[in-house]
Amino acid sequence: MDNVFITVFLFCFSLLPMAYLRYYPFRVIATPREQRILIVGHLIIFAAEFLLVAALFVLGHAAIQENAFQKLYFICYWPHFLLLMFTIRPFWFHHLFVLGLQAIYMVFLHTAAILLLKQIWMQTTYFISLYFLCYLGLVLISFPWMIRLFGKLFVREQLLRKRQTAAFWKYLGFVPLLLTYYQGSMGYATLLQQIQDLSDIHLYMLVSRMILVIIGIVLVLSVRSGYRQVCIMLRAKERSMAIQEQLREIHDYADTMQKEQQKLAIMRHDSRHQLRMMAELVEGGHYDEAERQLLAMRKELKQQ
Known part of the structure; x- marks a missing residue:
């Protein structure tokens, strides 16, 4: 009975580090309210799944064996993922990519854990508990590197520009899942159950999934590098638009200056004409008319 509760606890607890890893790339846009929802939600899901899975084994509805936990993993995995997906939204394809x-x-850690235990421990009674302990140990060892890798996946500006990259993520979002499905459908599990003494199969299985991990790392670096290139192109476009705006302002200023010069030329021409008329009036002794012309010029200058 104690072994059942320990095994189920380790099984349910093994889902929590992965839940945090899925959340980590989105932390840059998560509000304090969303963070509280995720913390409380994951703890509630953990407690509910622990009680339900433990009751399933204690009441005899299922036997503790590898196949049972493989099926339960897919069932218990989705509540954690859906909680994140509907709390930090609407980044549906981003979530699928991270998933x-x-x-x-x-998959790589599970493969490494089970192959490691098959080499050093095959006692049926405690194998599953030791398997989850080994898996969690591998998680703790590799988790800091995965946090650094996933932390480089998104930045705040990239997520906020989701409309500009929506078409891109519609195609890329499913790629890691398709790769995982391809690896999972290669029939390794059935082969290992039928043939237990082929170490070459174990080695090939581990190496193929290491290659899958390398592909995942390349995808992360490609997304990050691609976003940097997009940012460079956007900054170049913004600089080009700023230069065009400056050129437009200079052109408008030049047009304004040209119009002002034309107005000044007209004013100089009119002023010379009026002054010549006033000089002729004064020479002819028409002082009243000259005074009226002077007042008219003064009034015109005030209106301008």
């Missing part, structure tokens, strides 16, 4: 990367990482 696929995390699945690649998780």
Whole structure:
């Protein structure tokens, strides 16, 4: 009975690091309210799944064996993922991409844990408990590097520009999941159950999933590098638009100056004409008319 509760606890607890890893790339846009929802939600899901899975085994509805936990993993995995997906939204394809990367990482760790235990421990009674302990140990060892890798996946500006990259993520979002599905459908589990003494199969299985991990790392670096290139192109476009705006302002200023010069030329021409008329009036002794012309010029200057 104690072994059942320990095994189920380790099984349910093994889902929590991956839940945090899926959340980590989105931390840059998560509000304090969303963070509280995720913390409380994951703890509630953990407690509910622990009680339900433990009751399933204690009441005899299922036997503690590898196949049972493989099926339960897919069932218990989704509540954690859906909680994150509907709390930090609407980044549906981003979430699928992160889910696929995390699945690649998780599949590799599960493969490494089970192959390691098959080499050193095959006692049936405690094998599953030791398997989850080994898996969690590998998680703790590799988790800091995965946090650094996933932390480089998104930045705040990239997520806020989701409309500009929506078409891109519609195609890329499913790639890691398709790779994981391809690896999972290669029939390794059935082959290992039928043939236990082929170490070459174990080695090939581990190496193939290491290659899958490398592909996942390349995808992360490609997304990050691609976003940098997009930022460089956007900054160049913004600089080009700023230069065009400055050129437009200079052109408008030049047009304004040209119009002002034309007005000044007209004013100089009119002024010379009026002064010549006034000089002729004064020479002819028409002082009243000259005074009226002077007042008219003064009034015109005030209006301008």
